[in-house]
Amino acid sequence: MALEHAILVSLLEQPGSGYELARRFDRSIGYFWTATHQQIYRVLKRMEGDGWIDVCQVSQEARPDKKVYSVAGPGRTALAGWLREPVEPESIRHDLAVKIRGAAFDAPAGLIAEVERHRAAHADRLARYLAGERRDFPAPDAAPDAGRELQHVVLRGGIEYERMTLAWLDDVLATVRRIGAESTAGADRAEKSESAGSTEH
Numbered sequence: 001m002a003l004e005h006a007i008l009v010s011l012l013e014q015p016g017s018g019y020e021l022a023r024r025f026d027r028s029i030g031y032f033w034t035a036t037h038q039q040i041y042r043v044l045k046r047m048e049g050d051g052w053i054d055v056c057q058v059s060q061e062a063r064p065d066k067k068v069y070s071v072a073g074p075g076r077t078a079l080a081g082w083l084r085e086p087v088e089p090e091s092i093r094h095d096l097a098v099k100i101r102g103a104a105f106d107a108p109a110g111l112i113a114e115v116e117r118h119r120a121a122h123a124d125r126l127a128r129y130l131a132g133e134r135r136d137f138p139a140p141d142a143a144p145d146a147g148r149e150l151q152h153v154v155l156r157g158g159i160e161y162e163r164m165t166l167a168w169l170d171d172v173l174a175t176v177r178r179i180g181a182e183s184t185a186g187a188d189r190a191e192k193s194e195s196a197g198s199t200e201h
Helices: 003-013 018-027 037-050 072-081 096-106 107-138 146-200
Strands: 053-060 061-069
Touching: 003 018, 003 037, 003 053, 003 061, 003 072, 018 037, 018 061, 037 053, 037 096, 061 072, 061 096, 096 146
Parallel strands: none
Antiparallel strands: 053 061
């Protein structure tokens, strides 16, 4: 997926300024696609040049006018074409998982701080997702709206992914700590055995 497609979806949900769009990426679109504010503004300019989006100037009291973007006909056509294209299942590149396997050739206990750091980041993300769900979807809609339902199901996917990742990281921590304890116990037994052998001589 290109950033253009994420922007088109957001602007179809609600037209807005570049700043408002960037805020949405920070708050909700970021559940499934991240982009910096600079990237968003750069792509908006290109999309405007390609005729995918329309721009209108909106005057504001005591503030500069703002540009409000909305999706133009060619943008809708481009999005419709992309929506009909097949999407391959994503391949996972997971640096931490490779580090965990590699720890067998070093000191597994040395990974504990790094895994705990990842766990804290995922716990924070889960908390933000849950707060967003409480804010944006406080109760079932009396009149279901397809757009809101699909937004919510994407958010629920993010919530379940973070819960799964936290459970896995807890498993990793338990495993690494157990290996570390067994390694320490084994070293202690070897040291005692060696000390006993020296006493006998």
